[in-house]
Amino acid sequence: MTSTGEAVQFWVLAVVAVGGALGMLLMRKAVHSALCLAATMLALAVCYLAQGAVFLGVVQIVVYTGAIMMLFLFVVMLVGVTSADSLKEQLKGQRIAAALCGLGFGVLLIAGIANARLGHFTGLSEANAEGNVQGLARLLFTKYVWAFEVTGALLITAAIGAMVLTHREHVKAPSTQRELAAQRVRDNIQLPPLPAPGVYARHNAVDIPALLPDGTVAEDSVMGTLRERGQIRDVSQEMLRRMAELESSTADWLGRPPSARPPVTGPRKALETVPTKEPKKAEDET
Amino acid sequence: MNPVNYLYLAALLFTIGASGVLIRRNAIVLFMCVELMLNASNLALVTFSRMHGNLDGQVIAFFTMVVAAAEVVVGLAIIVSIFRTRHSASVDDSNLMKL
């Protein structure tokens, strides 16, 4: 039997952990799943601490929540933060079968635990007498030293494997800046540097395209990734509307007759003379 | 409270993880589910360690963590390289292993 404090702690943590797990399972976006999983792992870390596994609890927080989950988030960002599962299940009956199997498995496991003759809980006060870390170290470097060395080899292998897998051979030598410049002149598509985004009036954000002098959008000013995803926030219409307002209020104030007022420039489409640069170029450079 | 409850929690988490592997299609999420299953078993190991009053269970849990780390590194590298070539992170799209 545990103390009441631990009981309270357990129930709180259990709710957090199961909630996190379910969240991970049910969230459509991978980022949300990762965050839910991080919550579960933190809850588990506290569980470890509560059960006398101090070292493991800290490692859980540092390695799992700190390193592995960050790695996951990294990859999620790399692959695309918005990539979400479509709701439509392609495999017929997979979802129902999986739910049934999961249910059956859970029932079996829980029934198994309930039926098992679990003996008295000894507690770790004796084993942790000289400190949890010291106790673990004693075991690791005596009884499990061979396994420990092998895990070292495994880690190195995994690191090399990851590098090999993600490394891409250059098919040809990367182009130098000089060559790129020469190529740009030869292509004669966009000779000067691309316009910077969002540099107009009060706006300053990467997802807001610059406006050309006539008030249309310069799509080139937004980075390719955002353009691909369609995440451009077009503010040109609002600008034009405000310009028109300004003009008309000026005319009102000056008392010009409607005939003398300059025609209001209506919303115009973005210039189409400037073709967007092929994204292929970016791939060649990597 | 009986510490056996920790085992029930571990079983529950494990089941959720396993179901996730079967249901989710995003390879990254699938990996997260695997991680959850490993964590659940770690919790069980820590609980067993407490039950038996020795630290062997914790040592095994420690090794599990190391192996999980290695597995995640390699697995994510595979996902990234697959994504590069096929522009998809869905496990259903990698179905060339059939006639």
Place this chain on the structure above:
Amino acid sequence: MNSLIPLLVAAPLAGAALLLLGGRYLDRLGHWLGTLAAALSFVLGVLLFSDMLGRPTGQRAVHQHLFSWIPVNGFRADVSFQLDQLSVTFVLLITGVGTLIHLYSVGYMAHDERRRRFFGYLNLFLAAMLLLVLADNYLLLYVGWEGVGLASYLLIGFWQHKPSAATAAKKAFIVNRVGDMGLSIAIMLMFTEFGSFAFGPVLGGARQASEGKLTAIALLLLLAACGKSAQVPLQSWLGDAMEGPTPVSALIHAATMVTAGVYLITRSGAIFNLAPDAQTAVVVVGTVTLLFGAIVGCAKDDIKKALAGSTMSQIGYMVLAAGLGPIGYAFAIMHLVTHGFFKAGLFLGAGSVMHGMDDEVNMRHYGGLRKYMPITFVTFGLGYLAIIGFPGLSGFFSKDKIIEAAFAKGGTEGWILGLCALVGAAVTAFYMTRVMLLTFFGEKRWQPSARTGEEPHPHESPATMTLPMILLAFGSVFAGGLFALNSSFLHWLEPVTGHSEGDSPLQPLTVTLLTTVCMLAGVGLAYLMYGRSPVPVTAPVGSPLTRAARRDLLQDDFNHAVLVRPGAGLTASLVYLDSKAVDGLVNGLAATIGGISGRLRRIQTGFARSYALSMFGGALLLAATTLLMRSV
């Protein structure tokens, strides 16, 4: 001394291995190496022979155990040799004639770029033939028997770029297989009957075996002998075998290998003696072949094929003698040895003529060569006189003895055999005189060679070729007289073959006179037909018998009609059965399985998640079962 016996075989075998594996590094001196190996074997043979002469008659046969080949419970196959009077006679003939022919080939094959290989095969042949005659059990004899078959195949087809040579080699090999099958079955029968292959137990135990078994074994051995020695009905390969180089024809298809059948019958004399029916079969085969070969020899215009017919006929004599039992064994071997000398000499002479005439083989395109090739003419002439049985030369003594023995068989049989042998002698004289007249006498009938388009310029062959011919001519002249002197050869072989005089209805002198008269009649007839009038360059149509004889007395047509066509029909029907019934069954089964698999394949969706589901479901089942078993 006995330890030298394996070396007899080993020397040419090592030579063959060296020459065939040595590659082109040995091209320049390979032929001398091969000749040296043969000569070494001959020297060893002479040493062993002189050693044997030094021992009393009872102790002359020696055994030399080399190693146990297949020692299995109740089945013992040894590699061990037996050197007795019969073996040593063969050893001397094989190595002596073999060495001379090696020497001859040095000149004859001088312009062949594959000469090293040729000598390798010749050495291989020598090794196999020596193994055949030295073996002290039938299994080892069989090894040698197959070995000479292989060497014969390789050498007949030596000029394999000629389709005719390749076909002839295959024909010889396949026809020989029929005989070899007989020998292998005979050996199996021997093992079931006597429990051993060795000559000692088999020949010694023959008296205890039933006559039916012995007759079966003897007939199978006769089949083997027919195959190897080109006796009717397995004679068809010998004529075609002349496609091989002439030294091969001289060594293998005249002097040694084709006489292996006679050796086999003589060696197995103890079995034949107890199987009179088989002996009758042997004499019938011998007599038929004797006449068959002689008739074929009369009609052939190809000098080598005429000689091949003659070989067939002379071996017919030997088989006839061997079939007579103890009356004839020694004479069969004696004729074999003298025939080895004069027929090898004749073939070498023919080779020399061909060598000088740009490989022309048609005798109608020869004529008047005696002035251009004097040494060849003299040696060939001596061989000719020897084979027709001119009094005083080798063939006279040996053939005369066989005819005498044929009469000595007694009764009507004896008369029939004797008269057939006499007729054979007359025909022999006729066709050999024909060969002689067409080749060396008469006017020139030379034709432009097909190869160069020029008239040939006949010339005497180099010394390496004439020397063996001269030495063999000595053998042709003197061997018979030497053997017949005091019946020395008979007494020499008697411990091995046994001897009985038989009861001849005629005096020996009468037989000799009859033989001589027949011989002279044959010579005279040939002179009338070919010596007095010019010989046409293209062969006249001739009588039906001549036409048939030119086609080898229709042997190939017979084989084709009786064996090949029904065989092809049987094969075709079996193929039909196989493709329809067997293949249908198998293909149907395969199609069924394929169909089922095609449906089962759909389980393999290629989706990792469905596989994971199966795994998870399986784990669930296992866990459930485990829990269930625990609770029960």
